[in-house]
Amino acid sequence: MSLTLNDIGRIAKLARLELSGPQSERMLGQLNGFFDIVEQMNAVDTTGVEPLAHPTAVIGEVALRLRPDVVSEPNNREANQKSAPAVERGLFLVPKVIE
Amino acid sequence: MTAKQIHEMGVAELAAAIRHKQTSSVEAAQALLARAKQHENLGAYLAFNEDATLAQARAADARVAAGERSPLLGVPIAHKDIFVTQDFPTTAGSKMLAGYQSPFDATVVAKLAGAGTVTLGKLNCDEFAMGGSNENSAYAVAHNPWDTSRVPGGSSGGSAVAVAARLAPAVTGTDTGGSIRQPASFCNVTGIKPTYGRCSRYGMVAFASSLDQAGPMARSAADCATLLTAMAGPDIDRDSTSLDRPAEDYTAWLGKPREGASAAQPLKGLRIGLPKEFFGEGCAPDVIAAVRTALAEYEKLGATLVDISLPRTELSIPVYYIIAPAEASSNLSRFDGVKFGHRAVQYDDLVDMYQKTRSEGFGPEVQRRIMIGTYVLSHGYYDAYYLKAQQIRRLIAQDFQQAFTQCDVIAGPVAPTVAWKIGEKGDDPVANYLADIFTLPGSLAGLPGMSVPAGFGAGGLPVGLQLLGNYFREGELLQAAHAFQLATDWHTKSPEGF
Numbered sequence: 126m127s128l129t130l131n132d133i134g135r136i137a138k139l140a141r142l143e144l145s146g147p148q149s150e151r152m153l154g155q156l157n158g159f160f161d162i163v164e165q166m167n168a169v170d171t172t173g174v175e176p177l178a179h180p181t182a183v184i185g186e187v188a189l190r191l192r193p194d195v196v197s198e199p200n201n202r203e204a205n206q207k208s209a210p211a212v213e214r215g216l217f218l219v220p221k222v223i224e
Numbered sequence: 225m226t227a228k229q230i231h232e233m234g235v236a237e238l239a240a241a242i243r244h245k246q247t248s249s250v251e252a253a254q255a256l257l258a259r260a261k262q263h264e265n266l267g268a269y270l271a272f273n274e275d276a277t278l279a280q281a282r283a284a285d286a287r288v289a290a291g292e293r294s295p296l297l298g299v300p301i302a303h304k305d306i307f308v309t310q311d312f313p314t315t316a317g318s319k320m321l322a323g324y325q326s327p328f329d330a331t332v333v334a335k336l337a338g339a340g341t342v343t344l345g346k347l348n349c350d351e352f353a354m355g356g357s358n359e360n361s362a363y364a365v366a367h368n369p370w371d372t373s374r375v376p377g378g379s380s381g382g383s384a385v386a387v388a389a390r391l392a393p394a395v396t397g398t399d400t401g402g403s404i405r406q407p408a409s410f411c412n413v414t415g416i417k418p419t420y421g422r423c424s425r426y427g428m429v430a431f432a433s434s435l436d437q438a439g440p441m442a443r444s445a446a447d448c449a450t451l452l453t454a455m456a457g458p459d460i461d462r463d464s465t466s467l468d469r470p471a472e473d474y475t476a477w478l479g480k481p482r483e484g485a486s487a488a489q490p491l492k493g494l495r496i497g498l499p500k501e502f503f504g505e506g507c508a509p510d511v512i513a514a515v516r517t518a519l520a521e522y523e524k525l526g527a528t529l530v531d532i533s534l535p536r537t538e539l540s541i542p543v544y545y546i547i548a549p550a551e552a553s554s555n556l557s558r559f560d561g562v563k564f565g566h567r568a569v570q571y572d573d574l575v576d577m578y579q580k581t582r583s584e585g586f587g588p589e590v591q592r593r594i595m596i597g598t599y600v601l602s603h604g605y606y607d608a609y610y611l612k613a614q615q616i617r618r619l620i621a622q623d624f625q626q627a628f629t630q631c632d633v634i635a636g637p638v639a640p641t642v643a644w645k646i647g648e649k650g651d652d653p654v655a656n657y658l659a660d661i662f663t664l665p666g667s668l669a670g671l672p673g674m675s676v677p678a679g680f681g682a683g684g685l686p687v688g689l690q691l692l693g694n695y696f697r698e699g700e701l702l703q704a705a706h707a708f709q710l711a712t713d714w715h716t717k718s719p720e721g722f
Binding site (some may be wrong): 128132133136137139140141142143144152155156158159161162163165166169171174175176177178179180181183184189190192197201204205206207208209210211217219220221222 | 323324325327419420421434435460461464465467468536538539541542543545546553557560561562563564565566567571573574575577578579580582583586591592594595596598599602609611612613614615616617618619621622625651652653654657658668669670671695
């Protein structure tokens with residue numbers, strides 16, 4: 126299986142990346158080169174193997190922790206917005222979405 | 225001043241000199257900042273804030289004057305620019321975060337500061353910690369001080385350069401697929417990546433959340449133990465994958481007597497497993513020779529060598545490069561030009577703003593990984609790639625558990641070659657990925673791993689010995705590395721001119 130330029134365009138759109146024509150060509154070659162080495166995964170029989178998400182789960186159950194649903198952080202809006210590209214009256218500004 | 229210059233001292237020596245008022249934290253910080261600036265062309269640092277550094281140093285000196293005693297008090301260190309810091313900008317090596325000022329300190333940074341360290345600055349790294357040569361930094365080329373035409377390794381490349389060139393006695397790094405161990409190996413530095421979840425990920429700019437782990441890099445295993453003791457421990461409220469296990473004193477492990485051991489044979493009874501897949505034709509002869517010599521030294525120290533197999537070593541490359549980009553594509557979706565970081569200047573509408581912002585802000589390797597990750601998580605491909613990779617990940621982790629029935633520690637090379645020339649692997653992602661083959665298996669399994677200076681290979685370039693332990697056995701790894709460093713002096717060698 127090989128990716129096509131169409132696929133690259135579709136994936137870039139999903140990833141919210143804008144690739145020029147030459148960039149897409151280059152990306153296509155590199156991704157296909159990568160998926161060549163992925164092929165060897167198909168030869169592995171994984172029937173009945175539970176996917177491993179948290180590595181230490183291989184030696185014992187890892188319980189996902191939930192914290193109580195209560196406010197734990199103080200209001201720190203100014204510091205949190207210090208690095209925002211566009212802020213007005215404490216709000217993040219984005220281009221108009223609804224006309 | 226002591227007879228030895230400040231930059232020549234490791235963590236323990238410098239802390240003692242400060243404690244005994246032979247020098248001060250301020251004096252040490254000033255000397256190391258001056259040295260860092262003198263060697264700016266190495267590309268180790270991305271940011272300084274001298275006022276903040278000296279304010280921290282004065283505070284540390286006040287703690288010393290007040291009689292406080294702690295093994296890190298007043299010691300200047302530096303942080304990989306992947307840890308967020310209040311007093312210094314944080315870029316993660318990316319244009320996307322140019323000028324970003326964090327409103328808080330990463331847990332690891334805060335814990336080390338609590339133990340008395342002083343921050344010299346932020347260290348260069350591959351963009352979002354993606355890379356193995358530091359060539360993916362958006363800001364500066366980092367040079368290996370052993371041969372400045374060569375890469376220092378990555379992604380914690382600036383970290384390794386700072387320790388190797390004696391710009392800092394110790395630093396922090398992060399390891400997702402080998403990013404502490406491999407640059408440590410390339411630069412003759414000692415580094416440890418602890419068990420996944422041992423150090424908090426809070427405030428580490430996220431790359432691949434099921435793999436990312438922080439750790440120290442320094443000039444000796446003993447210094448690493450001191451730092452790791454301060455860095456590690458549960459962070460239950462702030463990192464959902466932080467291990468709920470009490471912190472440990474790793475320095476206590478260093479000289480801990482082993483059953484049946486003697487002064488001549490301190491590692492008696494230690495079984496070291498050698499995976500046959502790590503010693504095949506995929507590894508350069510000069511690297512194997514240095515590793516074998518180091519292993520012979522381990523035998524002299526009382527350890528026994530056992531042949532083992534990690535049959536899925538080669539598979540770890542596709543498995544890792546599916547899982548890590550998948551998690552990265554998800555983590556990096558937060559960079560959209562709205563709440564922080566870069567925003568494109570010109571755009572038509574909201575979606576166009578997202579796309580232009582991300583295409584301008586992310587470098588080529590980051591964009592490639594986002595593309596791979598987006599694809600393998602997309603509808604219709606998830607099972608074939610991401611789920612399949614996670615299933616093989618379990619098999620790889622099980623292979624290690626099988627191996628640890630035959631041995632206590634696993635040893636082999638860190639990387640198949642010594643440091644390569646800057647630009648040599650170019651923009652070829654597969655060539656770069658293949659070089660990670662010996663560090664990826666341990667990363668996927670979430671095991672603790674070290675790189676210990678083991679001698680020199682072709683061109684007089686450093687070779688690291690990789691030690692992998694079972695879960696939570698950082699202490700045993702550090703003990704094994706420390707015993708080796710008491711018997712050898714590879715770790716004390718510094719590059720000519722530094």
